[in-house]
Amino acid sequence: MVLYALLILLALLPTASALEQEELRAVAVEVFRAISEAERAGGDVSELVLRLNEAIRLIDSEKEVDLAQAKVLLEQVRAQTSLVQAAGVQQTTKSYLDIGATLVVLGVVGVLVWVYGSQVFLRLWVRRRVGWRVERP
């Protein structure tokens, strides 16, 4: 009786493993969605992609140990995704602020050039030619 139970259990083992494999594939897809969002927010996801691929490789190996390791790896990547996303938002905001500040500075310089540019140019022109004499041809 015990032997039969053991045999049944052994026969079920690959099925359980295959089920776990499918579950982990679904988790990998969820993690990918989170990575996509982080990337859209401007985050650098290259490291996360490497680790997600490592998890997928472990899932494909179908070994129990590897599946457990893949599960841990996927959770780690998922946890890091929100940090990368936050960093991305911060970086994007900073780059927009930088551009805004550059455009404001250029605008102010433009106004100054428009108002005082000619006077400054002529003053410099005259200063450079101080002492010159104009002769009648």
Place this chain on the structure above:
Amino acid sequence: MIEEEVKAVALVIIGLMGAVAVYPVLEASRVVEPFSELGVLGPYMKIGDYPRELVVGEEFNLYLYVGNHEGTTQYYRVLVKLGDQSMNVSNTMPLDAPVVAQYDVVLSNEFNSTIPITLSVGKAGLNQRLVFELYKYDVDSGGFVYHQRWNQLWLNVTSTR
């Protein structure tokens, strides 16, 4: 007159500086022609030396090449299907045949991957068709969609050598 010219030249220079500052940011996320690549390489990682004659259950090695030029990170799935010459496959319609293997890979933009694979065919037959189809995960629909890329190998599989 000179005053007007000086103003105009200065403003053009300032305008150019503004364009130089803004252009890289606007252009960074723009991809002119997004596309993906799928290739099947022979056992020596080259285009060629593909198996043609096999025995049932005989294992053979190939390499899958997948490339991402879509502009963003992509989750690809390659399905390997076994069919025959009576079945159709095209850029719009995947092969209606059983899946014999599946390979997943996630690629950043402008990255590619070459995946070693080992396959075998479980039934004898002439002109069997091993089709490799590329699927891409679509974030909006929440599923893998056929990405209009496919390759095939024609195989003659015998029960004994």
